[in-house]
Amino acid sequence: MSSAGGAGLASAGLYAVVSKPAVVAAKPENADEKAHHLKDGKGFINPWDSFRDFVGWRMGVRLFWRKLSGQARKPDTTPPTVPVVTPTFRAGRQGGKLRATWLGHACYYVEFPSGLRVLFDPVFEDCCAPVNFKSFKRFTPPPCEIEDLPTVDLVVISHNHYDHLSYPTIKRIQEAFPQAHFFAPLGNRNWFIKSGVPEGQVTELDWWDTKDVKLQARFQDAKEVDAVSVSDSETKAKREDITAVVGALPCQHVSARGPFDKCKTLWASWSLESGGAKVYFAGDTGYRAVPESTPEGDDGYGTEYAHLPHCPAFAQIGQHRGPFDLGLIPIGAYEPRWIMSPMHANPQDSVNIFVDTKCKKALGMHWGTWVLTEEDVMEPPRKLKEALREKKIEEDGVFGVVNIGESKEFESK
Template sequence: MSSAGGVGAASATLYAVVSNPTAVGAKPKDADEKAHHLKGGKGFINPWDSFRDFVGWQMGLRMLWRKFSGQVRQPDTTPPTVPVVTPTFREGREGGKLRATWLGHACYYVEFPSGLRVLFDPVFEDCCAPIKIKSLKRFTPVPCEIEDLPTVDLVVISHNHYDHLSYPTIKRIQKAFPQVHFFAPLGNRSWFVNSGVPEANVTELDWWDTRDVKLQSRFQDSPKEVDTVSVSKSETSTQSDITALVGALPCQHVSARGPFDKCKTLWASWSVESGGAKVYFAGDTGYRAVPGNTPEGEDGYGPEYAHLPVCPAFKQIGEHRGPFDLGLIPIGAYEPRWVMSPMHANPEDSANIFIETKCKKALGMHWGTWVLTEEDVLEPPRKLKEALKQKGIAEEGVFGVTDIGESKEFESGA
């Protein structure tokens, strides 16, 4: 396993210079209407018929009834469950094929052919909550520590839920890699700044916004000097040939870190393009809302549900920003469907997202780490295979899963 790249003596530290794109990316005609913005800057919504919100107390009462009536299912996490292997990473800025390593739940470490290194939705803590809760303890361990990563140039965050954004993890990343630059959806910059991240090292974007990124180098003699590096176009430095285009894209979800800040910050999926490779990170998303009277165990894909509207964002993403060499798409945390369907994709939803976003290959995520919902912990990849087969995608390796800590390589470009 490679050693951390942020603390080496007399090493060349690459840091991100973020600027407006040289060309405006393609987007739907109605994108500039900002239908997902509440008036007066009060927050954000999912502006589609495919989403259904819940009144908190109503959902709470129904969940209590399920618990007292014995309907709640508790998944078995007795080992063995998902295999965990020790990951290996490329040394330094070694190029090669596009390479993705699953580090558990929604966290992927992606090595681009250009040498760019991106970490998506990292959470390395044992519990994905603001306090220690036994039921939210990992049932699979992290395959490595942050300090084992060779380097991290960009961290991309989909939204602020605790299983996707962790304060201790962000502090550890910043300590190990002081030059790192964070990308997050609108409204999240203040959280990073209040957490001690320099404001210049945070970029927040709205849906369909993009930014150019160039990595520039400066030789550092000690970790202390690394801490003085800032992200500024005015700095005199040697520009490397590592560039990227980072874009925020829509998805169907919500945000909150407490009881009083629901949907005050935006959620997003993301695209990152560098070195001829293009990656779509779906973050955390639903696809359509299954009715509240859906019987337990039904996935909402029978003929009687064919009329349900689906989120139009994924077809728009495929049309305007696709195709993608690799999609990182959630496949878990979906039962019971009447609760989770507006916000979390089940495997058939995931297959549709894969097709509509025009991903050539994909890997599953958002499963196998914490018990967040009621499906069996090993069910998502099994259901994914079934869903893909139903859609005529039976070829091995088109859209699959990996062991935690395992890496997969992918062809990129035309």
């Protein structure tokens, strides 16, 4: 790991200044119709035929019956599963190639050529639930602690489920990196403010909205300015170059942190561009909903399913915001398909999302950390290779996985 700890670099005082975009980003003609908004501000929906809604209590009853009747599969988490390695990071504001480090589940730490450092969907806790259930505990540990990260400029959240948004993790980020700025979809801002994040350090966005970001030093007095000019001239000069464009984009999912707030806040995928590198973070998403009659183990891609609609948003993202140098795309938590397919991508869905969004390269996520569903814990990367072969896409180096804590570098334009 980098020898520079979080507290030391946080004191450099580079804060994100968020503003309206200098250039209005392209978007579909019907984007301003806000078809995903319910009337009177009552929440949000997935406005596509590719989504099948469900009643929470009914799904719970069916899942309980699966367990009671012995139909449910319990994945084996006996080690070895996913290798966990100690990560290394660039020190300070060192540039270089676009670099992504998987920190488990949907969490990636991305180092941009500009020096910008972004943390996506961080959850460092042992349990991804509001209470400490044994069945929701990690079977692979975090590869490092939050405090081991060199610095965190931006934190990007896809939605408010507990495996993507963690109150203890957010508090730890605040303590280690008090200058960090948080981006989240509509409706989530108040949660961050109630959690103690300063109002000026939270930005919520709707689908297809963008913001310009510039990192600037925040000085208390003239002495501090002089000190920076003498002891940290590199940071003073570099801060003028650290800019980014952050955009919220559609995906097919739902939100909730309790039994009575389903879809009250928005979910999103994200684009982030800085230093000539462009990243697409798919968050948590489905691609198409297979029928409830789909047999166990059927992935829903046979000829009998060819008529099923898929989510059109990803092709729109590719058309209007692509191409991307790197896509971070979910590949796990997909069985049984008759339940999970509207909300979670299986590897075949993932490859289609990769193609639709026009990502040049991609890394998988949303697997290998918690047992959320019934597929074998090591199945997603195997199925990903099969899906790439079916699409006649080169398997090596285009869309793959890394070990937890492992980094990979990518060329950018």
